[in-house]
Amino acid sequence: MAREKSRNRISAKKTPPGAAPAITALEAEERYRALFECPLCAVYIHDLKGNFIDANETALRMFGYTKRDIPSLSIASILDQEQLPVARKRIADIIQSGAASDSYRYRVKTKHGELLWMEVVSTLIHRNGEPYAIQGMAWNVTEQINTRQALKKSEEQYKTMLETMNEGMCVLDRNGTVTFVNDCFCRMTAYRKEELLGRNVAVILDRENEKILRNQWSLRKKGGTDPYEIILTRKDGEKVDTIVAPRPIFDDTGAFAGSLGIFTDVSKLKRTERELLSYQERLRSLALEMSMVEERERRYIAIELQDNLNRALSYFGEKLKELQDIASPNEARTSLDEMASLVEQAMHYVKTLTHEFTTQILHEKGLEAALKWLGSNFQELHSINFHFKDDMKPKPLSDETNILLYQAVRELFMNIVRHAHAKNVTVSFERDYKYLRIHVHDDGIGFDVSKVLAYTKNKEMFGLFSIYERLKYLGGHVDFESGPEQGTLFTLVAPIKFPGRK
Template sequence: MTFARRLKIISLLSFTLLVIVAALLAWSSRELAVAERNHVVADQIQSTVFHRATMRDEYFSFGLERAREQWFALNEVATRLLAQGLPQVEDDAAKQILERSRLDLAESVQISKRLVEQVRRIPVADPAHHDEFASRLYSQIMLKDSALQQEAVNLQELARDRFHRASDRMIYLTLLLVVLMALVTILNSAFLNGVLRRRMAAIKRGADVVASGDLTHGIEVEGDDELSQLARLFNGVTQKMGDYTQALHASEQRYRMQLQELANIYTHTPVGLFVVDRDLRYLRLNEHLARLNGKSICEHVGRRIDEVLPPGVAAQIRELWRPVLERGECVLNVEVQGRVDPTDPVLHHWLASYQPLISEGGEVTGLMGVVLDITQRKQTEEMLAGVRQHLEEEVQQRTAKLQLINEHLTQEIEIRKKVEVELLAQQQKLQDMALDLAMAEERERDRIASELHDQVGQRLILAKIKLDALASTVPAAECEAEAEAVGALVQQTIQDIRSLTFQLRPPLLASAGLEAALRWLGEEFSADFGLDTEFIDDGQEKTLPYEIRSTLFQAVRELMLNVIKHAGTLRCRVELSRCDGVLVISVEDDGVGYGAEQDASVTRSGGFGLVNVRQKIQHLGGSFTVTNKGAGGTVATIRVPLGS
């Protein structure tokens, strides 16, 4: 436990004890104050009662009106004091005394009033001599007042006893507080002194061990107080000092190795390194720089650059060093050129960087430089510049040729774009013409159906009527069989023309819509060919112009005929649905499946053909697909956009 926590607990206990004793002192002080007030009130009651008896005797003896007024005034004061009672009464004896005193005073006041009336009614010459009734009243008053005075004395004694008890209690509690505080202080000091002495002894022993240079041993730690935490902290610091000492030795070894490496780098690096002071005197340089300048290291150290380098090169370098020495700026990657020897025909180039040397006071004491000979690189760059110039000329020539070729290609592309535009326009015209042809074909179908119904059908009906009339005129048994055969043939021809007319232009297609016309077509194929057709409709509205409905009707008719001719089955399913503004019609069978040769054979035979179905649907802006089912059979699907 930490000292702070111990002190906190001791402080809390001391404070709690102090609060308890202070509460007891406050309660005792309040009791003392109440007892003192009770004592004062009892004294006032006793003084008032005795003073009242004096005024009573003076009035009865001398008959003075002043004595009577004071007597009755004191009656009122005594009545008020007894009515108020003591400020705080806890014992029953005081309460009984107050109650008896109030009763005695009330009876005394009543008798006093009767005495005053008797004295006023029967006046006498000598105020000291009264009649017998007044004397008896006075005797009764004296008895009551005597009892009242005795009760007042008893009340005063009770109040005095309570005041003495409260005073004694106050003194005892104060002594108890002083004793307890002194005892707590002594015990706390003794406890803390013992703990501190043990902790400090352990810390001193550990510190002596560490001071002797042994960082492997620390301070013996016990407990969890501040000194124990300080000892642990000291042990941690000691351990870290040991670690730091080992790390310092290792760092010293690494530093020496790095110094050796730097010395090797400085000596054997392939670039020139040097250091000069503010007077431009060489302080240090490596062998590479000495070879670049054409002199030995001894010929450099302690000499100015004017004494070592040619005047032109030295002048360039002084200008470059000026901002470094004056303002402490870094000059990086600058090019210096010149001849080390005036007789040397080669112009040398050097790439140099200079950095200031700053003292601890922030002043520039010199500079350090790095020099790299780039003469060969410059020569190579000049050679490459010539080669680059030659390449640029060739590139320009080839670019000119490519521009000519590009212009020809651009012209050809423009011509092809124009041809593509014309082809697209012709294709659009062909599509429009194909749609017009499809519509014309539908109109021609309507015309043929009308002529078949209105002309050929009517004529055949008329021929049938005339044939029946002729048969009725022919004698019986003469040509009867031929007449009936010709009549049956005419009647069958009328039925075939009527069926063909309905298939070319079904009336339901114009009046009831595509769904009803397809249902009728299924019934006709069932009657004519025995095709069992299952018709499914989703019930949604499918608004289409009559020409498109007629084209779709003929397309579905062709697909159902293909099922009869090629599927090898007499069962099919026709489904109409609307999905996202598109009419979807599917004709499905469970036959032998679909092959490309079927489409070709149908087309060659001169029928409607799947190719014609696809072209007509595409002319309507839709799509037509035929797929084989996995389990056998074919699904032909037509998709046509619905009108808004």
């Protein structure tokens, strides 16, 4: 009894309080088996030549095999052939070092031919103090690898796209500092990347365009993405006209973090546009000069008609009158009367033609009087009632403007006669400080405004187009309102001539 108590005391001393009790071989085997059958990863054992000895259910299920297949499997039957030499070398290294290996990724083929990426950690197993086999634990990282490869490919494609695109790209942080530019943007500005990165974007802007960027910056902070135009200053000082497609950048908290811009070089387009505008100005000037030449020729022809043909007809009429006074036979007198009537008609026609060829009244009495005379002629010839309103304010105009307005109103009168079927036309004269406004309003059938706007496709509208272009050159313009069965209102606007100003 005393010896039994003594053994108990001795046993208690061998197991200090709080220490884990010693485990039996059976318990160790059970724990190892539980770890081996872990469902979270594939666990396998193969001999030192790479022939498989055992594998857990997770490994078998992952690769499509059964327990019966294990004796026929080796690393050569499941590994990618390119990786087989690497695997054999790692086995040799593990045997030589006697230690576990770092993780390594293998491309493994399943029973059904599917390729999986596995991350493997291997450990050397000893038996009787000698290397016996290698145990491995493997995790399927195929999805992770594929995602990473897809991301890398996408990044490479994105980078290639950025560097080969025909538009410049520039990214700025919240302070306007350049954080990225592509090759096209560098060519556009003649700067190298290292000369732009880390610098404020103001280095490529003049003062006027800095103001444009500041205004746009405030819009970016509000999320605005509307395109805008800005002029960049190259390193050599040349200007580059661009159109920018902007995109604001916000961080994860929603705070403004900067802006991305795609820059399209439109310098050639702008140069062409400026040349076209210059050509248009020259054409307007030429059209106005042609009008003045036409007017001078008209006056010359009218003077010739008045001074020569009308004088000759007048002289001929006087001689006929003398013959009428001395003629006695009735037949002769009748013939002379007919001839005198024809001469009188010819003289009236020459007088009318002279007025049509020239605007003598325009030069003698001014635009208002000339247009009233023109309206009375149209009223007499075409049975249309013309009404005139004048604010009676002085309306000093240059000779070119006087002639152009007269020709324009005459063109409008002709259009009313040809197309409007109007019964009444009202012409109003108004002057404000800088401009004269002539309103021509008829009560005719009107027209579709869209057809007038498409004047380039309508020959009948060329006269209106000519008026518009010539008035525009002089600093004026034409407005009009119309609609089917609503009549038409044309407003001609021309600048007043101030003393001392050209």
